[in-house]
Amino acid sequence: MPVLSRVQKLFPVPHIMSFPSVGVDVSDTSLKYIQFERVHAHDVNLVTKYWGDLTMPSGIVDRGNVHDIAKLSAVLNEMREKTNAQYVNMSLPEERAYLFETTLPIDTPRKEIRGLIDFRLEENVPLSPRDAYFDYVIVGSDVKLRILHIVVSVYAQSTINSYYDACVQAHLTPLSFEIEAQAIARASIPAQQAGTYMVVDFGKTRMGVGIVNNGILRYTSTIEIAGEQISADMRAVLGDVPESELTHIKNIKGLSHTKDNEHIATILRGYAETIVEELGIRIHYWDTRDIDSEARTIKKVIICGGSANLFGLPEFLSQKLELPTERAQVWANVLSLDNQIPEITRRYSYGYGTAIGLALRGFI
Ligand SMILES: Nc1ncnc2c1ncn2[C@@H]1O[C@H](COP(=O)(O)OP(=O)(O)OP(=O)(O)O)[C@@H](O)[C@H]1O
Numbered sequence: 001m002p003v004l005s006r007v008q009k010l011f012p013v014p015h016i017m018s019f020p021s022v023g024v025d026v027s028d029t030s031l032k033y034i035q036f037e038r039v040h041a042h043d044v045n046l047v048t049k050y051w052g053d054l055t056m057p058s059g060i061v062d063r064g065n066v067h068d069i070a071k072l073s074a075v076l077n078e079m080r081e082k083t084n085a086q087y088v089n090m091s092l093p094e095e096r097a098y099l100f101e102t103t104l105p106i107d108t109p110r111k112e113i114r115g116l117i118d119f120r121l122e123e124n125v126p127l128s129p130r131d132a133y134f135d136y137v138i139v140g141s142d143v144k145l146r147i148l149h150i151v152v153s154v155y156a157q158s159t160i161n162s163y164y165d166a167c168v169q170a171h172l173t174p175l176s177f178e179i180e181a182q183a184i185a186r187a188s189i190p191a192q193q194a195g196t197y198m199v200v201d202f203g204k205t206r207m208g209v210g211i212v213n214n215g216i217l218r219y220t221s222t223i224e225i226a227g228e229q230i231s232a233d234m235r236a237v238l239g240d241v242p243e244s245e246l247t248h249i250k251n252i253k254g255l256s257h258t259k260d261n262e263h264i265a266t267i268l269r270g271y272a273e274t275i276v277e278e279l280g281i282r283i284h285y286w287d288t289r290d291i292d293s294e295a296r297t298i299k300k301v302i303i304c305g306g307s308a309n310l311f312g313l314p315e316f317l318s319q320k321l322e323l324p325t326e327r328a329q330v331w332a333n334v335l336s337l338d339n340q341i342p343e344i345t346r347r348y349s350y351g352y353g354t355a356i357g358l359a360l361r362g363f364i
């Protein structure tokens with residue numbers, strides 16, 4: 001497959017969007033998939049056709065790097081057998097993404113934009129242009145200054161090729177690759193909603209952070225705090241209790257300082273404080289970046305990922321960050337909760353934000 005064809009997978013052309021495709025979220029320890037269908041052309045609500053969660057044996061993907069393409073392909077193959085899928089929209093790890101913003105003269109011919117950005121890669125990302133694939137979006141223009149504002153997302157070719165090859169080995173055709181936070185935004189920000197949101201994916205192995213402006217991902221980074229680390233700290237106090245019990249304590253008692261939860265609440269609050277600090281640094285960075293003059297103040301923090309279930313977390317973040325913080329409504333762009341009950345329970349569905357967003361490609 002020529003390199004260019006692979007690159008084009010990053011920019012799905014509209015006509016292929018109508019193919020029935022599965023959203024596939026690959027994490028270090030899990031592979032989540034979901035597929036929707038619109039039963040009648042006029043239906044507003046989508047129906048969940050397939051969904052599931054497969055365990056990724058350790059060592060296959062580490063911090064977003066694929067170490068064993070054949071084994072990743074085996075897990076994808078298992079997914080294909082369960083869903084009969086042919087086409088997939090697949091997540092790319094934010095840990096391996098580089099995003100930067102640049103400007104070009106407003107009258108730059110479309111066909112020259114790519115080449116001009118290519119020249120700017122080297123000064124903006126720690127990759128040689130020869131080893132990189134990139135995608136770009138024109139996010140606005142300034143008629144007075146006569147410039148276009150452009151957001152560029154870049155991956156090492158080796159990263160994308162490894163996910164691509166794993167799909168092909170599993171007899172799957174990837175229609176698109178997308179940074180996790182962009183997919184989460186599609187699921188959890190009401191369609192066509194303008195403004196700036198911070199999306200936080202608080203998972204099992206890491207916390208992914210994205211800042212999305214008018215639906216477009218402008219910033220992404222990773223924080224090394226996650227569910228499995230919190231569980232390990234809880235076990236140091238509680239002993240070798242099963243994960244389900246820890247999940248129950250996290251979700252029912254969480255940050256609340258009740259008598260029977262003093263010790264654990266102190267540990268969890270320590271994590272919550274660090275999360276506030278880390279998110280605060282990123283919010284400050286965003287607020288002080290002088291890129292363009294449009295209204296870009298973050299109006300809400302949206303948290304998803306299984307660890308978003310932590311009791312008291314949204315309230316804690318709202319108070320300390322002085323920004324409204326909510327758990328994601330991951331079904332908001334799929335169906336109306338007034339007349340349909342999603343197949344995946346609320347708590348579990350927070351971990352499906354990325355997969356849902358990927359599966360929504362082509363529907364909204
Ligand atoms: N009700 C729940 N259902 C599922 N996971 C939960 C729940 N409550 C808390 N969690 C925690 O959420 C984490 C799993 O979250 P999630 O499914 O988002 O992770 P992941 O996608 O597998 O990992 P990654 O961090 O690599 O993205 C676990 O640490 C788990 O303990």
Ligand SMILES: [Mg+2]
Binds near residue numbers: 201203204305351354
């Ligand atoms: Mg995840």
